Amino acid sequence: MILKIFLTAPLLRSYSQFRQFSVMDETKIIQFIKLCIPPLDGTHHKGQSGRIGVVGGSLEYTGAPYFAGISALKVGADLVHIFCTTPAASVIKSYSPELIVHPLLDATNPINEISPWLERLHVIVIGPGLGRDAKTFQVVSELIKLINYKKIPLVIDADGLYLITENPKLLEDFTSPIILTPNKIEFERLINKLNGETGLTTLGKSVTILRKGEADELFSYDSQLKWKNKTGGSGRRCGGQGDLLSGSIATFLHWSLVSSEKLNIGIQVDKALFASSLSCFAASRLIRTCNSKAFCEKGRSMLATDMFEHIHGAFQELYEE
Structure with a gap:
């Protein structure tokens, strides 16, 4: 499989119009x-390899935040915090003692409660x-504004994508990286x-x-960083696979951003956008390989x-051999 990196000058303002200049395998x-993966040599303290937050979990849906959180941990993050509604908290806690669960999305003053974390x-x-509860969406909309102010990298999936499609202006003026992970239907809804x-x-x-x-x-504001990956995977489309992907991306994104200054790609690119592209590819290959192995x-x-x-x-097979 060839990973294609596209170069244009000046930077294209369209995701769909580009010319191929070179390829990178x-x-x-x-x-x-x-180069981004932190070594297991005893030099890191707890939390340094990733403290990930997952905002999700409702009365109907408790498995998805668990999948995202556990995958982030299993890829190599140190700590995961889940911010959910009260009915989901005890259920998510029962799935694993590894997750730190905060039932705050439906608190009296949720933003004030979540902000210190x-x-x-x-x-x-x-x-x-x-979920798509209107009150929860209102809280999450305010939370996105606060995340923007604090310049925290953000991954948006599932019903978070529905919220963004309904109100794309929530992403205006972000300076920290944002990664959206739509499936076919979610992507079509967004471009419509x-x-x-x-x-x-x-979008920014x-x-x-x-x-x-x-x-x-992958679609990037910088068309130099686009790629396609078809390696691995299977015909099995059971629920939860996208959650594994989003949690994995979060861990790789932290590692890539921390290491971005030492990554010399040989062309002029925005370091944060390159880190986003890199983390998406790392997680895509990893989860598609897991899918293939489990399907076998x-x-x-x-x-x-x-x-x-x-x-x-x-x-180990992909990144540590």
């Missing part, structure tokens, strides 16, 4: 990923299991709202989009939980 990109977080994932793919650039210069599908495809074992019976067992092996 997958081996090169994986070398960059390896944001200082501790390296990356925040919004959307898994969030924005009057076509060319409208994606209006910090926005990267990973469209999930038979082939994962379980076939039609494969569930997202079966993929967890393969994160360690897939990570």
